[in-house]
Amino acid sequence: MNNPTLLFDYQGELPECPTWDADTQTLYWTDILKKQIHGYTLRTGKQAVFHFPEEVGCFALRERGGFIVAMRTGIWLTDEHGNLQQKVCDNPNNPQLARFNDGGTDWLGRFYAGTYWGPRDYNGALLCRVDAMLKTTVLQCDILGANGLAFSADQKWMYTSDTPNHVIYRAPLDENGRSGPRQVWKTFPPGNGRPDGAAMDSEGCYWSALFDGWRIARFSPQGDVLQEYSLPVRCPTMVCFGGENMKTLFITTTRENMTVEEIQERPLSGAIFTLDVAVSGVAKAKFKESE
Template identity: 50%
Template sequence: MSYQVENVLRAQTELGECPLWDTQQQVLWFVDILAPALHRFDPSSGEHQVWPVAEDIGCIGLREEGGLIVALRSGVCFLDEQGKIVRRIAENPGEAARSRFNDGRVDPFGRFWCGSLWEPQDRNGGKLCRVDENLRLTVQAEDVKISNGLAFSPDRRWMYHTDTPNGVMYRYPLDAAGEPGKRQVVRHFIQQQGGLPDGAAVDSEGFYWSAMFDGQRVIRLDPTSGDIVDEIPLPVRWPTMVAFGGSDLKTLYITSSRENRTAEELAQYPQSGDLFAVRVNVAGLPEPRFIHQ
């Protein structure tokens, strides 16, 4: 089908990431990792609020008790809705000087997953972590360069995860308690053939939507076969993540990056760093909220 992509917010983020739709407030939260800030966008009024934070902010999740759970460079914290730290939960299990948190979300079981990246990029030094209801952080997976694309199937049987520089998408079987089994490779990607998998979301039919970094598109793929079944061309080359929003969860929001781009590249793609929206035919899933003891 033909998609109409709209630039809904001239955000000009350095590294826009982790869009998150709040079904209660009907607003979109997202972050700028490298010009560190928490953003709140109300599409009904156009209001855009920005709260700077003191350090790189990787990913966020909604809390059952209100406010947000976030993964900052130094570790995991609770924030209020104005970006103020109200409680520190856990330290970054990697070397915070060379490793920061990146993509993540709350899972259907109410736990917060947060992945990290290894900034020197000379080895697979990233980690995939989980914060449980007891507020204990554990490392669930390693052997990745940049942890990305975390999403969960509607039936809670599968977790999906990507490693962007290595161009691979994985899936993990989940047992009834949500514990992951051995990871399986779903698909390998080649940057020169349409970009690399970045942030993602799963729709209500179980298909996986991935922002293809350096690929100027979002793809929808079958999470079992890895086959691409649809794609949305974009006016930016470096999309970063997608989220389903709107009252019917059929508006796909897309963040983007302008990090490390040359003047010539930004002249060619002047909307880099902005927030986009496109109507799609299938609804997404409401984001779960973090629950703790």
């Protein structure tokens, strides 16, 4: 069994939303607390950093170039340099209490963005979607921390997780990508990791970063654990597939809220790891806008 290895010498505060660009062989991710999106081109080792005025919880690449970014107060379109071009919508939550968190695109190129309810006093977060007409629709509420967005290879299921509530959901999808009622798919006992960001492979299996769990795991379509891979850090945040054959798993991790002593003990916290796997992943579509 392969072990995760470092991508390169980098440690962020809260790296999230790893996103692979097959056209340029570049991995992008956001460092939420630093208000940045990073890019690392594997072939050349070239690095790029895009700066934003607010935390970018999640983002996607646009077909037209640039990004769609979910910042604390709203969702914006940017150019290829990260410059804000057009505001899509305000944050449907109260931005003082809930910032955007996990998100991505479905196979139709629609952008999904979930929020994290900061006070943690009730399930006040939500999941919304932006379509090609730049219309925003709230899809789910009753969430504490939106995470784990992924779509099955057969386009029949949408998966999400609520990390603080230790649960993964899935919702059925029709032929037009409309979701039905979400169902509890898997729950996790306290103390053994919580389901954070995720990705799907071509065999219909769900890969989850287990926050506070020191590992990532691959689950069958029935929710059974098929493989687990240990990490040298406590808190992985998300995974995505990439590489030339889509058989490289990229893993983001965090050092948020860690003590100086823990960071000294686990200095790779906040690093990005790679893992060669035997099965290819489902590629993320770029955000598609109407002509």
